[in-house]
Amino acid sequence: xxxxxxxxxxxxxxxxxxxxxxxxxxxxxxxxxxxxxxxxxxxxxxxxxxxxxxxxxxxxxxxxxxxxxxxxxxxxxxxxxxxxxxxxxxxxxxxxxxxxxxxxxxxxxxxxxxxxxxxxxxxxxxxxxxxxxxxxxxxxxxxxxxxxxxxxxxxxxxxxxxxxxxxxxxxxxxxxxxxxxxxxxxxxxxxxxxxxxxxxxxxxxxxxxxxxxxxxxxxxxxxxxxxxxxxxxx
Amino acid sequence: xxxxxxxxxxxxxxxxxxxxxxxxxxxxxxxxxxxxxxxxxxxxxxxxxxxxxxxxxxxxxxxxxxxxxxxxxxxxxxxxxxxxxxxxxxxxxxxxxxxxxxxxxxxxxxxxxxxxxxxxxxxxxxxxxxxxxxxxxxxxxxxxxxxxxxxxxxxxxxxxxxxxxxxxxxxxxxxxxxxxxxxxxxxxxxxxxxxxxxxxxxxxxxxxxxxxxxxxxxxxxxxxxxxxxxxxxx
DNA sequence: ACCTGAACACCGTTCAAGT
DNA sequence: ACCTGAACACCGTTCAAGT
Numbered sequence: 001x002x003x004x005x006x007x008x009x010x011x012x013x014x015x016x017x018x019x020x021x022x023x024x025x026x027x028x029x030x031x032x033x034x035x036x037x038x039x040x041x042x043x044x045x046x047x048x049x050x051x052x053x054x055x056x057x058x059x060x061x062x063x064x065x066x067x068x069x070x071x072x073x074x075x076x077x078x079x080x081x082x083x084x085x086x087x088x089x090x091x092x093x094x095x096x097x098x099x100x101x102x103x104x105x106x107x108x109x110x111x112x113x114x115x116x117x118x119x120x121x122x123x124x125x126x127x128x129x130x131x132x133x134x135x136x137x138x139x140x141x142x143x144x145x146x147x148x149x150x151x152x153x154x155x156x157x158x159x160x161x162x163x164x165x166x167x168x169x170x171x172x173x174x175x176x177x178x179x180x181x182x183x184x185x186x187x188x189x190x191x192x193x194x195x196x197x198x199x200x201x202x203x204x205x206x207x208x209x210x211x212x213x214x215x216x217x218x219x220x221x222x223x224x225x226x227x228x229x230x231x232x233x234x
Numbered sequence: 235x236x237x238x239x240x241x242x243x244x245x246x247x248x249x250x251x252x253x254x255x256x257x258x259x260x261x262x263x264x265x266x267x268x269x270x271x272x273x274x275x276x277x278x279x280x281x282x283x284x285x286x287x288x289x290x291x292x293x294x295x296x297x298x299x300x301x302x303x304x305x306x307x308x309x310x311x312x313x314x315x316x317x318x319x320x321x322x323x324x325x326x327x328x329x330x331x332x333x334x335x336x337x338x339x340x341x342x343x344x345x346x347x348x349x350x351x352x353x354x355x356x357x358x359x360x361x362x363x364x365x366x367x368x369x370x371x372x373x374x375x376x377x378x379x380x381x382x383x384x385x386x387x388x389x390x391x392x393x394x395x396x397x398x399x400x401x402x403x404x405x406x407x408x409x410x411x412x413x414x415x416x417x418x419x420x421x422x423x424x425x426x427x428x429x430x431x432x433x434x435x436x437x438x439x440x441x442x443x444x445x446x447x448x449x450x451x452x453x454x455x456x457x458x459x460x461x462x463x464x465x466x467x468x
Numbered sequence: 469a470c471c472t473g474a475a476c477a478c479c480g481t482t483c484a485a486g487t
Numbered sequence: 488a489c490c491t492g493a494a495c496a497c498c499g500t501t502c503a504a505g506t
Binding site: 041067124126132135136139163164166167170171173174175176177178179181182183184188191192195196198199200201202203205206207 | 275301358360366369370373397398400401404405407408409410411412413415416417418422425426429430432433434436437439440441
């Protein structure tokens with residue numbers, strides 16, 4: 001369901017035979033390997049091809065240029081991450097806002113720090129003017145899942161749910177990245193993580209209204225369609 | 235007084251004659267120009283040299299490699315930004331935490347959004363494993379200035395000032411970057427900015443102690459030496 | 469359909485020669 | 488001291504030829 005990326009970044013062809021599918025997988029795997037071992041800067045299309053066991057020409061049958069490789073890897077990573085967040089949100093429908101915030105921060109923080117080398121490599125793989133569509137798409141997906149979760153909070157309601165969600169996620173995602181890049185010693189990193197949870201909770205407490213007024217809904221509104229589909233840019 | 239960067243990223247020589255200083259300035263200027271016009275990806279050492287009116291060889295007398303160019307530009311930018319934040323902090327000593335937070339967010343947000351092209355180009359210029367020392371140094375400077383400011387708050391004291399400051403800055407800086415990269419429409423961007431201020435204030439209200447106990451200090455402690463010089467990594 | 473790899477244009481970096 | 492620019496090694500991308 002992802003919105004289609006700019007044409008110039010899409011793989012050139014989809015595999016029609018089993019052999020081709022295997023080739024594509026090998027190229028993907030090789031890209032990540034080379035990225036981790038040599039760093040994005042020394043990643044060479046030839047090197048990737050060799051590691052994947054194909055020739056450069058083959059690589060260029062699937063990806064129009066090097067950037068498209070990075071783009072594809074980032075896309076996979078963000079899809080995976082979005083799914084994790086969605087699962088975490090779904091698992092906490094009806095919980096307290098404390099549990100929700102704790103779950104959100106933990107999920108995202110752990111995802112980013114469990115494989116620091118991968119995180120770092122991906123942060124660095126972004127060179128040209130392209131990954132912003134990916135970030136936007138990721139943002140929309142996660143916004144929706146999070147808003148749907150907070151709409152079911154047992155101990156609070158929110159008058160301006162979309163903007164509250166957007167602020168919360170912008171803050172959490174941004175803070176995690178910044179903490180990561182600061183290379184904090186583990187003790188400080190843990191402390192910041194805990195304080196971040198406190199901060200989010202303090203914010204939600206400050207902007208919440210009483211729990212979802214039972215006058216309007218039946219037992220509990222199962223789902224809120226939280227897409228703010230009006231005001232976003234193309 | 236910036237801590238010295240890794241040797242391999244430093245300019246090779248310092249100019250000893252006026253001619254050389256002019257050359258260095260020209261290279262700097264040209265780097266930024268080419269970065270903005272062609273993007274970091276299409277920035278070529280030859281192109282920079284031509285634009286600066288010198289030969290490639292000259293460029294390589296001052297910078298050991300292309301990365302060092304990017305590094306130097308980032309360093310200048312972050313030095314400038316740190317100074318802005320320090321000024322903003324100094325101007326608010328003794329103010330309320332509301333005013334402090336508002337000042338901090340406004341200063342940083344405006345600095346990042348007043349020249350979006352520059353911000354974007356710099357975010358993208360980071361390709362190799364180097365700019366983290368810059369970010370750390372920037373962080374330490376701004377941490378110190380911010381902690382010194384909050385220590386003088388008229389309406390609050392803080393038991394664990396260093397970690398509170400660290401959390402606040404990590405959050406604000408991260409959120410600004412994330413908001414930037416999401417390409418929000420102006421209305422949402424303004425809303426998030428306002429909510430971010432709310433969030434920081436809610437956090438500080440939650441962790442504050444009563445105003446600085448006048449028993450310990452005279453009229454007001456003029457300055458707090460807030461460097462957390464113990465636990466940071468090399 | 470899919471793969472190969474020599475060939476081409478271009479870029480980062482060096483260094484012998486200049487002022 | 489500082490500058491020049493041809494020369495070299497290497498990389499991204501293509502395309503005629505193969506299975």
